[in-house]
Amino acid sequence: MSRGVGARLAVLVAAGAFGALGGCDGAPPARVVRVFAAASLSAPFTALAAEFERSHPGATIELHFAGTPQLVLQLREGAQASVFAAADEVSMQRVVAAGQAAAAPSTFAHNRLAIVVPADNPQAIAGLADLVRPGLRVALCGPEVPAGRYAREALARAGVALHSVSDEPSVTAVVAKVQLGELDAGIVYRTDTTVGGVTAVDLDPAQGVTATYTIVPLVTARPPDVAAAFVAFVVSPAGQRLLAAHGFVVP
Amino acid sequence: MNARRRDLAALATLLPVVVATAFFVLPLLGLLLRAPWSRFLEQAGSPAVLDALWLSLLCSTSAAACSLLLGLPLAVWLAGGQGAVRAVVRVLVTLPMVLPPVVGGIALLVAYGRNGIVGGPLARWLDVALPFTTAGVVLAATYVSTPFFVLTVEAGLRSVDRRYADAAATLGAGPWHTFGRVTLPLVLPSLRAGLVVAWARALGEFGATITFAGNLAGHTRTLPLAVYVALESQPEAAVVTSLLLVVVSVGLLFLLRHRWWPSR
Numbered sequence: 001m002s003r004g005v006g007a008r009l010a011v012l013v014a015a016g017a018f019g020a021l022g023g024c025d026g027a028p029p030a031r032v033v034r035v036f037a038a039a040s041l042s043a044p045f046t047a048l049a050a051e052f053e054r055s056h057p058g059a060t061i062e063l064h065f066a067g068t069p070q071l072v073l074q075l076r077e078g079a080q081a082s083v084f085a086a087a088d089e090v091s092m093q094r095v096v097a098a099g100q101a102a103a104a105p106s107t108f109a110h111n112r113l114a115i116v117v118p119a120d121n122p123q124a125i126a127g128l129a130d131l132v133r134p135g136l137r138v139a140l141c142g143p144e145v146p147a148g149r150y151a152r153e154a155l156a157r158a159g160v161a162l163h164s165v166s167d168e169p170s171v172t173a174v175v176a177k178v179q180l181g182e183l184d185a186g187i188v189y190r191t192d193t194t195v196g197g198v199t200a201v202d203l204d205p206a207q208g209v210t211a212t213y214t215i216v217p218l219v220t221a222r223p224p225d226v227a228a229a230f231v232a233f234v235v236s237p238a239g240q241r242l243l244a245a246h247g248f249v250v251p
Numbered sequence: 252m253n254a255r256r257r258d259l260a261a262l263a264t265l266l267p268v269v270v271a272t273a274f275f276v277l278p279l280l281g282l283l284l285r286a287p288w289s290r291f292l293e294q295a296g297s298p299a300v301l302d303a304l305w306l307s308l309l310c311s312t313s314a315a316a317c318s319l320l321l322g323l324p325l326a327v328w329l330a331g332g333q334g335a336v337r338a339v340v341r342v343l344v345t346l347p348m349v350l351p352p353v354v355g356g357i358a359l360l361v362a363y364g365r366n367g368i369v370g371g372p373l374a375r376w377l378d379v380a381l382p383f384t385t386a387g388v389v390l391a392a393t394y395v396s397t398p399f400f401v402l403t404v405e406a407g408l409r410s411v412d413r414r415y416a417d418a419a420a421t422l423g424a425g426p427w428h429t430f431g432r433v434t435l436p437l438v439l440p441s442l443r444a445g446l447v448v449a450w451a452r453a454l455g456e457f458g459a460t461i462t463f464a465g466n467l468a469g470h471t472r473t474l475p476l477a478v479y480v481a482l483e484s485q486p487e488a489a490v491v492t493s494l495l496l497v498v499v500s501v502g503l504l505f506l507l508r509h510r511w512w513p514s515r
Contacts, residue, residue, distance in 0.1 A: 069483035166465025
């Protein structure tokens with residue numbers, strides 16, 4: 001029985017412990033740019049990343065999607081990321097205020113809200129006012145999620161006092177529950193309603209609230225030049241064309 | 252020389268223990284260091300937190316009761332013999348232990364949701380809907396916690412010497428009488444342990460709950476959900492709520508440690 005084995009075991013255990021403490025913050029290899037983007041950007045950013053990788057050989061874009069407030073939290077707690085794309089300006093301001101932005105954020109897209117209903121719209125919902133009909137089950141994102149905040153603004157503007165049956169954590173959760181038939185309707189972004197099984201009911205333009213998407217390279221960006229290049233690509237005509245193709249309104 | 256080697260050996264065995272303990276204690280320490288102590292009572296006593304605490308206690312206790320009702324007959328049957336049927340049933344009912352809770356939540360929606368296999372008829376004929384209700388929280392918690400109860404009690408039942416029950420039967424006691432007067436008192440400790448484990452699992456339940464029952468303050472927002480919601484907007488409140496959850500769990504496990512896990 002050697003002490004060597006014990007010591008090596010201890011080192012292994014310690015390494016495992018530190019690995020666990022470090023979590024997913026491990027640094028990506030040199031030419032990999034990690035992009036933190038709002039959940040509603042999943043489709044266009046996947047396409048943007050593929051396009052960027054084609055035009056920048058050797059560069060890899062690693063995408064991480066979550067609700068914007070969750071991304072802000074992860075950045076605040078020290079997650080390594082190079083680019084941050086937010087679905088609202090409040091969240092972006094938090095990151096800027098924390099000194100994590102390497103440049104001034106640029107606005108790269110807008111999104112409109114829509115009511116998401118099952119594909120054949122069985123409840124014949126035509127606008128926000130219909131959502132308060134008795135017996136309907138309608139949910140919004142929580143007020144801390146940009147989509148939830150925008151939805152509440154739109155409802156307030158329309159003078160509709162809606163009772164949300166649940167404060168869902170993301171637009172994708174709302175859409176999934178409409179797809180499953182558990183919800184009669186929900187309020188999400190227009191661009192979230194392109195999935196199967198659901199359809200969108202547009203809001204009266206007077207009640208519409210526009211979501212503003214901003215993007216910024218972060219001070220932790222590695223490598224900073226590729227991160228800056230990706231941001232530039234998103235706001236470039238080619239990037240804007242891709243975003244528009246996914247239903248976003250480009251500035 | 253020999254003594255020194257022994258000391259080193261003792262140290263070498265102790266080191267992994269220290270590392271393992273630190274692994275579990277450090278997160279707790281982190282919470283304690285991050286807590287806004289000057290505003291702790293104010294934060295912990297806010298209506299939102301108290302609502303969530305009450306809902307959590309109500310739902311986890313109800314779920315523990317449900318796991319007793321559902322789990323005891325199951326555990327008794329499983330412990331009653333061997334065979335392929337029992338093995339298959341055991342795998343099926345303990346699946347929620349290994350299933351990611353979110354997946355459990357989706358499965359629950361598909362079964363007990365408004366368009367589910369069982370939920371559909373329930374909604375159509377009895378106008379009963381479980382998703383987005385407090386009953387839904389209990390259902391989700393019961394789903395994930397009952398397997399822990401079943402496995403604990405089954406193990407307890409299997410460790411009971413069958414000869415006691417056989418002796419009772421020889422003396423003329425019926426099967427129910429034997430179970431109630433001989434077997435049950437013998438497995439009481441594992442029954443209690445099973446209840447505590449199920450209760451604790453139900454208290455911490457998050458994924459299946461938010462998926463199946465949603466997240467509405469006062470109705471389905473239990474403490475773990477309140478922590479999640481607060482984390483994104485008020486991190487301070489999230490730390491306070493987390494600590495509250497820790498205090499409740501530690502307090503109960505500590506108070507009941509002799510009762511549930513009798514010292515041998």
